[in-house]
Amino acid sequence: MKHGFMSHNEGQIYYEATGSGEPVVFVHGFTLDHSMWQPQVDHFGSDYNVVTYDARGFGQSSLPDAPYSHADDLNALLEHQSIEQAHIVGLSLGGRIATNFALTYPERVRSLTLMAAALDGYRNEVDWNVHAQDEGLEQARENWLQHELFDYTQHSPDVVKALRKIVENYSGWHWLHEDPHSPANTHARDRLHEITQPALVVIGESDLQYFQNISDVLASGIPGAQKARIPEAGHMVNMEAPDQVNRLLGNFLMKIP
Numbered sequence: 001m002k003h004g005f006m007s008h009n010e011g012q013i014y015y016e017a018t019g020s021g022e023p024v025v026f027v028h029g030f031t032l033d034h035s036m037w038q039p040q041v042d043h044f045g046s047d048y049n050v051v052t053y054d055a056r057g058f059g060q061s062s063l064p065d066a067p068y069s070h071a072d073d074l075n076a077l078l079e080h081q082s083i084e085q086a087h088i089v090g091l092s093l094g095g096r097i098a099t100n101f102a103l104t105y106p107e108r109v110r111s112l113t114l115m116a117a118a119l120d121g122y123r124n125e126v127d128w129n130v131h132a133q134d135e136g137l138e139q140a141r142e143n144w145l146q147h148e149l150f151d152y153t154q155h156s157p158d159v160v161k162a163l164r165k166i167v168e169n170y171s172g173w174h175w176l177h178e179d180p181h182s183p184a185n186t187h188a189r190d191r192l193h194e195i196t197q198p199a200l201v202v203i204g205e206s207d208l209q210y211f212q213n214i215s216d217v218l219a220s221g222i223p224g225a226q227k228a229r230i231p232e233a234g235h236m237v238n239m240e241a242p243d244q245v246n247r248l249l250g251n252f253l254m255k256i257p
Helices: 034-044 070-080 093-104 137-145 157-168 188-194 209-221 242-254
Strands: 002-008 011-018 023-027 049-053 086-091 109-115 199-204 226-230
Touching: 002 070, 011 034, 011 070, 023 034, 023 070, 023 093, 034 049, 034 157, 034 242, 049 070, 070 093, 086 093, 093 109, 093 188, 109 242, 137 157, 188 209, 199 209, 199 242, 209 226, 226 242
Parallel strands: 023 049, 023 086, 086 109, 109 199, 199 226
Antiparallel strands: 002 011, 011 049
16 A cells, blocks of 8 residues: 655645556545545455545645645646546545546546535535534534434444544534635536546435435436445445445446446
């Protein structure tokens, strides 16, 4: 396993790369980091070049202090790793980043897998406030772990333990600051028809209705997209049902010409 930092746009992006073969890049969710993908690294690392990283503002990567773009950071990471084209997999916020990346740098994307994905241009229906300003960061982290988003995750004590460890290391920066992330000129929701790469949409059947609805929009909006519902899984579908997700993703990747 290789690991290190990539310098880009006045920041440092932490990454890890495991194995060799076709590149598969995994993009994590909000408040999380690269380690949420360990079940996939363990499974795919023997057959693929598996790349995980901490998006700017998360994990060991730099906090934002100037305008930036997650898609631009991801493109720079691929260039740093001498990867011309990769399978891109994202969950939640990572799904939104992956979709925006596919629309901004389509030539870099071999396939697109969106798990419990967020989507620019889809109206928010969830109260995300964890009251960090009023109650402090420690309580905010606890409020986040108790958020309805993770209600079904509570059925998996090992996943809750792993999730808690990651969230306890989250800086809380986004709860206290205005994120200078540069928005796209157009919403991804209005451009899904432009995505021509093979696409797989994955949703846990016990995820929030908000993400269920987005998965329907993605599956119907991306031409030829496949959709899979994972039983007995909530929002953290890759951690809650790793065997099913690994099998599903493995079959999808193997069939791409």
